[in-house]
Amino acid sequence: MIKGFVFDLDGVLTDTAEYHYLAWQELGEKIGISIDRVFNEQLKGISRMDSLDRILAYGNKSMIYSKEEKIRLADEKNEEYKKLITKISSRDLLPGIKEFMADLKQADMKIALASASKNGPDILNQLGIAGLFDTIVDPAALTHGKPDPEIFIKGAKQLGLSPKECIGVEDAEAGIQSINAAGMFSVGVGTQESMKLADVFVSNTTQLDFVAILNKAQKK
Numbered sequence: 526m527i528k529g530f531v532f533d534l535d536g537v538l539t540d541t542a543e544y545h546y547l548a549w550q551e552l553g554e555k556i557g558i559s560i561d562r563v564f565n566e567q568l569k570g571i572s573r574m575d576s577l578d579r580i581l582a583y584g585n586k587s588m589i590y591s592k593e594e595k596i597r598l599a600d601e602k603n604e605e606y607k608k609l610i611t612k613i614s615s616r617d618l619l620p621g622i623k624e625f626m627a628d629l630k631q632a633d634m635k636i637a638l639a640s641a642s643k644n645g646p647d648i649l650n651q652l653g654i655a656g657l658f659d660t661i662v663d664p665a666a667l668t669h670g671k672p673d674p675e676i677f678i679k680g681a682k683q684l685g686l687s688p689k690e691c692i693g694v695e696d697a698e699a700g701i702q703s704i705n706a707a708g709m710f711s712v713g714v715g716t717q718e719s720m721k722l723a724d725v726f727v728s729n730t731t732q733l734d735f736v737a738i739l740n741k742a743q744k745k
């Protein structure tokens with residue numbers, strides 16, 4: 526029986542995926558690596574340092590920077606990202622999320638956050654929805670990032686549930702792989718192509734329908 530939901534944040538609850546992209550793009554320009562939206566799909570759900578490594582590899586610059594320089598570059602990206610998110614408020618919840626979460630609460634579902642972002646707790650506060658979450662997985666305490674299942678397994682565990690009792694919601698391919706590998710029912714928000722591994726996919730958050738999702742999850 527489904528008793529909980531484990532959510533990704535960036536690109537699911539609010540459109541911060543776009544701000545991550547803009548901040549990486551700006552850093553890329555400074556170091557002579559040009560990235561586009563197609564490449565950016567690979568960065569969704571991926572930790573800050575792993576994202577930097579992928580960008581450097583893409584630009585054939587992996588060997589140029591020392592560990593310390595890479596930390597400085599990742600910090601620089603994060604400072605730019607934080608500037609872009611200062612004005613986020615409850616108005617920036619993606620359409621339909623407020624209603625969807627209200628339906629979950631109404632049905633007594635437990636709710637966890639499984640985001641790779643270290644900015645996650647601050648963003649939930651800014652969005653005004655921190656109080657709806659029963660627990661938040663600490664991304665700094667993970668051994669492996671998405672697509673490894675660790676973050677979703679921990680999300681379920683922190684809710685006191687098994688992965689089979691939870692539904693995971695994601696917008697990243699790596700995230701859907703993580704949910705599936707955890708043995709959880711997966712809901713993808715995005716294009717059919719990028720969400721092809723999801724158990725259910727919707728093209729945007731207004732289409733998240735609690736009853737329809739629950740029915741499909743219980744039939745699986």
Ligand code: BG6
Pocket residue numbers: 534535542545568569570571572573576603640641642643644645697
């Ligand atoms: C994920 C985003 O949620 O968090 C990635 O999809 C991002 O794009 C990652 O790199 C880490 O975020 P942060 O805020 O810790 O740099």
Ligand code: MG
Pocket residue numbers: 533534535536537542569570695696697700
């Ligand atoms: Mg995401």
